[in-house]
Amino acid sequence: TADELERNERLGGVGCRRRRAEDARFIQGKGNYVDDIQLPGMVYGDFVRSPHAHARIKAIHKDKALAMPGVHAVLTAEDLAPLGLHWMPTLAGDKQMVLADGKVCFQNQEVAMVIADDRYIAADAIEMVEVEYEELPALVDPHRAMDDDAVVIRDDLEGQTEGAHSKRIHHNHVFTWDVGDAEATDRVFSEAAVTVKQDMLYPRVHPCPLETCGCVASFDKVKGELTVHLTSQAPHVVRTVFSTLSGIPESKVHINAPDIGGGFGNKVGVYPGYVVATVASIVLGRPVKWIEDRIENLSTTAFARDYHMTGELAATEDGRILGLRAYVLADHGAFDACADPSKWPAGFFNICTGSYDIKTAYARVDGVYTNKTPGGVAYRCSFRVTEACYFIERMIDVLAVKLGMDKAEIRMKNFIQPEQFPYQSALGWEYDSGDYPTALQQVMDACDYQGLRREQREKRERGEIMGIGLCTFTEIVGAGPTRNCDILGVGMFDSAEIRVHPTGSVIARMGTKTQGQGHETTYGQIIASEIGLPSENIIIEEGNTDTAPYGLGTYGSRSTPVAGAATARAARKIRDKAQKIAAHLMEVSEDDLEWTGEGFRVKGVPDQVTDMPKIAWAAYNNVPEGMEPGLEAVDYYDPPNMTYPFGAYLCVVDIDRYTGETAIRRFYALDDCGTRINPMIIEGQVHGGLCEAFAVAMGQELPYDGAGNIQGASLMDYFLPTMVETPYWELDHTVTPSPHHPIGAKGVGESSHVGGIPCFSNAINDALEQFGSGHVNMPHNAYRVWQTLHALKLDQ
C-alpha cells in the first residue's frame, strides 16, 4: 500500500533504494581486510610451490633458507605429519594434501612454507629451498583419465573402490552420480520423432576476486586459544573444521572474517595456506600472516566449471520437448575439493531441465581426477547451476535450429506455465513460483525482437554477421532444507540474532558473511520493516564466530533465502513480545491491538497508539509480570525448499567477419527474484554478474598444456574486462514472490552469471550457425571466432 511504501522509505525498510552502510569506511580507505591486519610479533609465511604437474619428491633441502637472517622456519609435510595435518578433509568428502606428501599432483601445488620476518625475506628464502623431483607423466585430458593405461594420480587411494559418493570404477574415477528415470528416458528417445545430440564444453575458469586469499593466524600459548582472521565466506564452518583438525575446543577457536574484497565462491573452502599458517603460529607462538599473490590465486585456488557435457533432447516435430538426457564428464583436478552439500557431488546440476515442462529426463555425471588444481564449484555457480543452465539453454537452441523454429517461439511453447507452480521437475526439484511467458514477452517487446530478427535476415544478405542470444533460465538458490542439504554434516540452516537496546537502536548478527553484497545494509532493511525501527540505527555484523550466531555462510545466493528468512522470523518474535508489552502498557488485551508498522494501536481507537521506542524502553523496566526483561530474539531457519528466481535475457552481437571480433550491441536482462529488498543493490549485483558472464563467455579460460603447465594464470592473459570492453547493461524485472519465504524474497546474486553466459554464447552461436558452424565452444574470443569464420571461408 501507499502508506507502507511511505513508511518503508522513512524507515529505510524493504523495497527502498537505501544507500549502503558499508560505504563510509570503504570510500575513505577504512575498511579492514585481512592484509590490513598487523599484530605484535607477526611474521609472514609463503609457499615453495611445485614447478611440475606430477612428480615424486625425492628430497627437500631447507638448510640454505634456514640459514638466512630473518627466516624462522621452513615447514614441510614431515613437520605436519605428526599432527595429522599434512592432509586435510575437503567439503567433497575427499582429502587434499596440505603440503606435498611424497609427490605433487598439480603445478604450483604447495610443497613447503617458509616463515620469515617480512614478505620480502620470505620470497628470498623460497628461492633458496631446493626440491629434488622425479617427474611422472601428467594426465590433463579428462577424456583419457579412465583409460586402462592412465597414470595413477592418487596413490593414497590405491585399492579404495568405495569413494565418498559412489563406487569407484577406475583409479582416476571420483564418483558417478545419476538422477532421473533412465529407462523411461531411453524409451522416449527411441520413439521420438525428432532427437538432437550435442557435445559442449564449459571451460575451466576462475572467480578471481580482486582480493586474493589470505589469513593471519595467531595462537595464544598462554590461553591455549587460537584466533584466525581469514578470507572466508563460511567462518563458522571453518571454526568447526579447525577445531576438529587441531583438537582445540571450538570455544577456544576464534575465527574472524573481516571485510572481504570479493569472494565469488573462491573463499568457501579451506586452503593449505590457512592450515600451514595456523600450524606455524602454534609452533612459533606468534602471529603468522599468509597472503597469496594473483598467480597463486588463479593457479591453486578453487577453479570453476570444467564440465564436458553431452546433451540430448527428444521432441515432436512441432517442437514440444518430450525428453532430456545429459551426460557429464567432470574434471575435478587432483583432489576432489569441490564445494557442495555433501549429498550432491554434482551440485544441483539436476536443475538442467530448466524452465521447461519436460516430463522425462535422466542425467549422469562422472567425476575424474587429473593433474590440475582442485575446485569446480565457484564463481556464482549456485552449485553447478551455471552448467545446468548452459546445458539446457544451448540444447534448446540446438533443437530450434534442427526444427527450423524460432528460438523465442520454442521457449514459449515449452515453458512451465504460471499455474503449474509449485512444479515438480522430472529430476526432482519442486520449483516454488514463476511466470516465464510474461518475462520473455516483456523482454521481446522491450527489444523489438521481431524487428531484430528482420534486421538479422537483411544483414545476412549483405554479408554482415549478427547474432541474437536468448536465455530464459530458472535458478535454484537458498541451500537448503536440512533433510538433504548439509556441509560436512552440518545442516544448511542459517540464523539471525536481533537485540533491541533500551533506547530503540538495534544490534543484529547473522550466520552469513558478506563479501560486498551489501548485507550490512539490506538485513537492516528487513528488520526495519518488521519491527518499525529505522534501519540507520540498526547495526548488522557478520563474520566473527564468537559473536555471530552459527550459520553456514554466504554462497549459492543463499543469504536472502536462508538468513534473510531467519532475520524476518527473529524480528517477528520481537514483535510478538512487543505486542505483549504494548498491551501491558496500554492496559488492553493483546488481541485488541493491531500493528501500525511502527508500533501498536487499539483497534478502532486510532489515537491510542504506542511506538516501538517506547516499547523497547518498557522492555527494560516495565514488563508484564512473569515476562523476561529485554527485547531480543534468535532464529535458526531450516528452509522448507530452495527459492527459484528466474530471468529472461537477450543479447545482440555484431561480428567482424574478417577479424572475428565481437561487438556487444545490446544486453537486456530481466530478473525476477520475488520481493525486492533493495532494488539499487540488486541492480549492482546484476551488473557485476553480467560483467563476469561477458568475461567467461567471451575470453576467460585456464588451459593446461600437455605437460600439465597451467597457462594464462595471471592478468597478462586471464581476461578481466575493463570499463572499455564491458557492455552497457539494460535491466528490467517482474515480481513473482516465493510463497514459502517469510518475506517472499528469492536469492538473486548469481542469476546474472548463470543466465548471462548462455545468453552471450547463444548470441555467438546464433550468429554463426546460419552458416552451418554447428555448436562452437566458449570462450568466444576474436581468435576462436575467427577460426570458425575461417573454416567456413567467411573471412575471405
Added chain:
Amino acid sequence: MGKHAVTVTINGQSTDVAVDSRELLIHTLRDRLRLTGAHIGCETSHCGACTVDLDGASVKSCTVLTAQCQGADIRTVEGLAGADGLHPLQEAFFQEHGLQCGFCTPGMLMRAYRFLQENPSPTAEEIRHGMAGNLCRCTGYQNIINAVQAASGKMNQPEAESAE
C-alpha cells in the same frame, strides 16, 4: 643492504621513511605508514587497486620503488576527504552505488580524482577509457561510470553558477 632515507609528503604531511632499495611504494604505504586504503590485486600491474596520486599523476604504487619517491607529493584515498567533509567523488560513489566489496574503490577514487582534473566534463565513453587501468570485479562498472559523471557534474556546478 643499506636503507634509503626518503622524505615524502603524504596527504599534506611530510614523512620520513627508511627503506630497502627494492621496497615497493604500495608496501611502504600499507605496511610502514599504515595507510591501508590502497590495495594489492595483482603482480602484473594491471588491476590499479594500488593507484595513488603522485606529483600530479595517477600511479600504480605496486610499480614504483619508494626510493624513487624522494621529495614526492603523494595523495592517497585517506587524504581525499577535506576539512569540510567527503570529496564529491566519494559522495558520488556512495550515492550511485559505485562500490560493493570496496577493494577496488580506493584506487578507483584516486584515479577518478586525477582523471577529472585531466578532463573535467567527460562523456561516458571518455570515462571508460580514462579509467581503464582500474579493474573491478563487483560492479560491472556501470555505476562507477555514473558516479564519476555525477561527481563531475557536481564539481563543475559552482563554476557554472559563478559564471552566470
